[in-house]
Amino acid sequence: MSRGNTRQRIQDVALKLFAERGYEKTSLREIAEQLGVTKAALYYHFKTKEDLVTSLFEDLVLGPCDEVIAWARVHRPTTLEAKLQILRRYSACIGNATPLVRFMHENQATLRELSIGEQMKKRIFTLLGFLKDQDAALTDQVRCTSALFTMHSTLFTLDSSGAGPEDKRRAALEVAEELVTAAHHGDGA
Amino acid sequence: MSRGNTRQRIQDVALKLFAERGYEKTSLREIAEQLGVTKAALYYHFKTKEDLVTSLFEDLVLGPCDEVIAWARVHRPTTLEAKLQILRRYSACIGNATPLVRFMHENQATLRELSIGEQMKKRIFTLLGFLKDQDAALTDQVRCTSALFTMHSTLFTLDSSGAGPEDKRRAALEVAEELVTAAHHGDGA
DNA sequence: GTCTATACGGCGATAGAC
DNA sequence: GTCTATCGCCGTATAGAC
Numbered sequence: 414m415s416r417g418n419t420r421q422r423i424q425d426v427a428l429k430l431f432a433e434r435g436y437e438k439t440s441l442r443e444i445a446e447q448l449g450v451t452k453a454a455l456y457y458h459f460k461t462k463e464d465l466v467t468s469l470f471e472d473l474v475l476g477p478c479d480e481v482i483a484w485a486r487v488h489r490p491t492t493l494e495a496k497l498q499i500l501r502r503y504s505a506c507i508g509n510a511t512p513l514v515r516f517m518h519e520n521q522a523t524l525r526e527l528s529i530g531e532q533m534k535k536r537i538f539t540l541l542g543f544l545k546d547q548d549a550a551l552t553d554q555v556r557c558t559s560a561l562f563t564m565h566s567t568l569f570t571l572d573s574s575g576a577g578p579e580d581k582r583r584a585a586l587e588v589a590e591e592l593v594t595a596a597h598h599g600d601g602a
Numbered sequence: 603m604s605r606g607n608t609r610q611r612i613q614d615v616a617l618k619l620f621a622e623r624g625y626e627k628t629s630l631r632e633i634a635e636q637l638g639v640t641k642a643a644l645y646y647h648f649k650t651k652e653d654l655v656t657s658l659f660e661d662l663v664l665g666p667c668d669e670v671i672a673w674a675r676v677h678r679p680t681t682l683e684a685k686l687q688i689l690r691r692y693s694a695c696i697g698n699a700t701p702l703v704r705f706m707h708e709n710q711a712t713l714r715e716l717s718i719g720e721q722m723k724k725r726i727f728t729l730l731g732f733l734k735d736q737d738a739a740l741t742d743q744v745r746c747t748s749a750l751f752t753m754h755s756t757l758f759t760l761d762s763s764g765a766g767p768e769d770k771r772r773a774a775l776e777v778a779e780e781l782v783t784a785a786h787h788g789d790g791a
Numbered sequence: 792g793t794c795t796a797t798a799c800g801g802c803g804a805t806a807g808a809c
Numbered sequence: 810g811t812c813t814a815t816c817g818c819c820g821t822a823t824a825g826a827c
Contacts, residue, residue, distance in 0.1 A: 419793085435711030437626035440819065452820085454794050462820065519711040522624030551765050551773040558759060559752040559777060566751055567744050576740050584740040588748060591784070592777075608810085629802065641803085643811050651803065 420458045422448060428469050432512040436466065436523045467529040473513050477506040478536050485543045493597045496544050497590050503540060504564050504586040511578060515569040537561060544593055553596035560589035560596075609647045611637060617658050621701040625655065625712045656718040662702050666695040667725050674732045682786045685733050686779050692729060693753050693775040700767060704758040726750060733782055742785035749778035749785075 426447050430439040441462060445452040459465040481502045490496045507514050517524060517533060524530025545557035567585030568578070576584070615636050619628040630641040630651060648654040670691045679685045696703050706713060706722060713719025734746035756774030757767070765773070 434715070437712065437819095438715060441821090442819080450793095451795060453796075453822090456821075456823095457793060516711075519714075521708040522705075522712075523626065525708075526623070526627060547762075551760070551763060551769060552776050554760055554763055555752065555756050555770075555773045555777045558756070559748060562751060562755055563744065563748040567747070570747060571740070571743055573736075574740060574743055580740060581744075584744045587741050588744045588781075595780070630804090631802080639810095640812065642805090642813080645804070646810060649804095 419448075423455060423458055423465070424469060424472070427465055428512055428516070431466065431469075431520075432516045436516070436520045463527055463529075466527065469513055470517075470529045470533060473510040474507065475532070475536075477509070478503075478533075481506055482536060482539055485540065490543050493594060496593050496597060499540065499543055500560065500564070500586060500589050500593060503561075504582060504589070507564065507568065508579075508582045511568045514565055518565050518569070545596060549596065550599065553599060556592040556596040560592040563592070564589050608637075612644060612647055612654070613658060613661070616654055617701055617705070620655065620658075620709075621705045625705070625709045652716055652718075655716065658702055659706075659718045659722060662699040663696065664721070664725075666698070667692075667722075670695055671725060671728055674729065679732050682783060685782050685786060688729065688732055689749065689753070689775060689778050689782060692750075693771060693778070696753065696757065697768070697771045700757045703754055707754050707758070734785060738785065739788065742788060745781040745785040749781040752781070753778050 423444065426444050427439070430444060430447075433439075441452040441455055445455055455465070459468065481499060484502060485499050488495050488498070490499055517530075521530075524533070541557060541561060544560065545554050564582075564585045567581050567588075571581055574581075612633065615633050616628070619633060619636075622628075630644055634641040634644055644654070648657065670688060673691060674688050677684050677687070679688055706719075710719075713722070730746060730750060733749065734743050753771075753774045756770050756777075760770055763770075
């Protein structure tokens, strides 16, 4: 049973429950129960509940996200094409972690008070800084912000459309590219 | 002091704390403390914590939201101009309740399990149904969904821009109109 | 190294005194 | 209309079994 993969099994159950029911409504007792252990056992593998949720971000999105930022820093995206490259890379990065992105989007108030939430926010703001000009017209800033949020939320909405995850990811990317393109050309000035 | 307006004073403090710290992290003891009473006193004015948050939505956005839906049902928005009218009316409606919209957006996981959350979700879905065609291309459905979310989130983001609340509301409405216009013309087909 | 038993203060909620 | 007292569940912490 517990062949050194207990930590991984805790993470799997936690991510599932966190995404379904939210961070606060998911108790450690619930997580432990689904694994057939007591909640005290979780404290051997993770110092706190926050430490558990932090590990999910570290293992699933933090690294890939930093790679996109590193790429952006090197390429200094002043051209539209470079900006669109950032969108494509970020879209691919979050597309592999749909449940966690959903959790992040739907638990912003909770994550705001957690260290990992601040870290994720900082990274998203950094990416946003590469997409939009600080002095751009307000509508253009709205367009770029909306582009990122659209890529996030489309991953777990539009279930009624019957479209698959990859189709939705591509459609969201397409709309995001449009928004950033419009902002780059400065329609809102 | 408590001249029959105690209920209102509880709502004011609750909305402020819910928007700042989130629903779950805000305890009834905190709310009571700021009012100089014990938490048990709150239970005279509101049956439960859920009843308290529900009253905020009922008093601030539920009525105006239903008026927009009623208008939409009467006018059957098949033309682009009618769809844009819905956006403008909805924008005005939520513009008067920025803290509550922020709370709604940042506590989706929590609200999903509350009756009032389901009711709000149903209303937003209804509005979305007037904006987008069920059989439209996936990108067009993404555009319309993004339009509504953009109007929501712009109310409480872009603080670094230094723009005022009304400027941000108008900028978000402008971008939303663009998105719905593009979807109406069926660029994504 | 892995986990159970037990305890603590804070939470939402209720009952009943004033 | 507001209080005290109490309840069961929460996250957290630790002692100790194996």
